[in-house]
């Protein structure tokens with residue numbers, strides 16, 4: 406049974422700095438969209454953001470907006486508006502909530518950042534299908550609605566070993582984006598600037614990895630739930646000095662916790678791995694529930710997906726192609742299982758939590774017997790909870806609570 410005392414959530418002091426840099430990011434883009442002082446590119450979250458930044462664009466990430474719609478619980482009411490124009494309730498609920506928000510003319514940015522009335526209008530839309538096909542359909546909606554150019558990269562899926570053929574194809578596609586980006590931005594492509602941006606992005610990745618790796622300490626100074634908040638700069642500001650300064654600050658704080666033996670979850674007794682999408686509208690509740698069970702969700706595939714160690718400033722196009730193809734979501738089940746095995750060993754976990762997200766099959770790895778195979782290989786138990794990233798109609802709080810409590814009880818008995 407959970408501890409009846411209200412669990413303590415230990416606040417990370419760097420959070421205030423993160424909130425400020427995220428606010429600066431949104432206000433800068435809003436200002437540019439209103440005055441035309443800079444061009445705006447929309448980019449998928451694991452798309453070629455470095456190229457866009459190097460070309461002088463400010464970059465908006467619709468998936469980040471989708472996550473905000475989920476976290477603020479606006480999504481569930483907005484999804485039906487996208488359904489009404491023909492997008493199925495079964496497809497990506499980032500897509501449907503974001504399109505629903507556009508149709509209704511609302512955004513969580515207005516409440517969080519007074520003065521911002523809408524997401525910044527794009528000058529160009531740039532996708533990468535490395536994660537799923539939905540992102541292209543999503544951007545296609547805006548291309549038609551706003552009459553904006555759309556370009557993209559079509560990536561291989563289900564990749565086992567990443568070969569030169571994969572890299573050649575993706576790198577070539579990225580190079581082919583340049584003429585359109587030059588035309589839209591009015592800037593000539595500058596190879597040195599791309600090298601600099603890739604170097605900064607590599608640094609962002611290294612720092613973000615070090616932050617997440619602190620959770621291998623027992624007790625862990627960090628939870629998955631903290632990670633979903635603090636990953637913001639790694640997603641929307643990677644490749645900038647601002648992101649890197651922030652992660653140095655956060656890392657110093659977490660290393661201090663490690664030195665002092667400070668646990669993110671008081672009395673940490675169990676450690677779990679989270680596989681799958683966050684349930685954005687329930688993160689706070691879930692973090693409290695796990696804390697009450699003295700269980701720290703120490704690591705996840707999701708937060709680690711913004712680590713791109715393959716970036717190489719000496720060979721920016723090919724290394725971007727490699728980094729965005731080596732990603733977990735792009736890979737075969739066998740490669741994914743090897744990755745999860747390494748993660749579970751490194752983070753010393755007692756069990757795996759799978760989130761089967763109804764509208765995101767690409768990020769739900771519990772459907773083809775992977776949990777059973779990993780249980781056999783690792784000898785640790787798993788639980789699969791049905792839910793969704795944004796559509797809370799697919800999530801039963803009661804059922805999830807019962808499953809989680811029983812799962813942790815089983816681990817404790819073992």
Ligand code: SF4
Pocket residue numbers: 468497498499500536537538539540682764765766767768794
């Ligand atoms: S990976 Fe899943 S959540 Fe992300 S855009 Fe694709 S379908 Fe949506």
